[in-house]
Amino acid sequence: QLVESGGGSVQAGGSLRLSCVASGYTVSSYYMGWFRQAPGKGREGVAGFYNGGDTTYYADSVKGRFTISLDNAKDTLYLQMNSLKPEDTAMYYCAAGPGDWRTLASRMRTAGFDYWGQGTQVTVS
Secondary structure (H helix, E strand, O other): OOOEOEEEEEEEOOEEEEEEEEOOOOOEEEEEEEEOOOOOOOOEEEEEEEEEHEEEEOOOOOOOOOEEEEEEHHHEEEEOOOOOOOHHOOEEEEEEEEEOOHHHHHHHHHHHEEEEEEEEEEEEO
16 A cells, blocks of 8 residues: 655745655565656656665656655655646656566656555645
């Protein structure tokens, strides 16, 4: 189970930190990712992390503004979002999946994760 929190409404230029608590498995051995979906648009991979390979992925649209991190002790994934823009407005989802032959980048491009949270809304005005 994945439970997101930390969403809300913020003005452009502001910051938010999203959290995703995992239960039932150890996140340090899983691929983890953040996705978002705006109304009328498809799901977009925002940031991903694989602790096993110390690998990170960021969409071009968020590079330099968002940072993904993992607290293994708390089984919690974070997404620090700075310099937020109105186009960042979306429902944000946490996702997780066990390791296999797929790379982190391919998983992020195809939403190739097995477990999904219910989402947390981010609104930037």
